[in-house]
Amino acid sequence: MSATRADPAESMMLTVFLRHDQSQNLEQLQSRLDDAGWWQHFPPAGCEVVSWVVAMGVGQIVTLRLPAALLAAVNVELERRAWGVFHTDFYPTYDFVPVRERLARESGERRSA
Known part of the structure; x- marks a missing residue:
């Protein structure tokens, strides 16, 4: 994980749904993640974790900000460490908050005109 924030003009955001394999219990899943080095290697260096949440009944949802050149590295780490x-x-995702704020402001201006 990068401690520095990637330049938005030079980066992309990627949301990854990690859906649990429900044929295995938690101890089995954690053991496989440990054996694969998941916690030490994902996400790869140069990626920023924007959010990482658990959605009960679904799994984990991770949003990364990364230089587009690292997209293949993210894919390879998922193949190496998450499969199974x-x-x-x-x-691919983007931050909608500034867009929403602009749209709300413009709507208010139209309504008051």
Whole structure:
């Protein structure tokens, strides 16, 4: 994990759904993650964790900010370390908060005009 924030103009965001393999219990999953070095190697260096949450009944949802050049490295680490524990889905994402704030402001201006 990078301690410095990536330049938004030079980076992308990626949301990864790590869906639990429900054929295994928690102890089995943790053992496989430990054996794979998951906690030591994911995400790869140069990636910033924007959020990492658990969605009960689904699994973990991780949003990373990374230079686009590291996309393949993220994929390889997931293949090496997460397969067999998680089923993975990937979604390019972006921060909608500033857009929402602008749209709300513009809507208010239109309504008051």
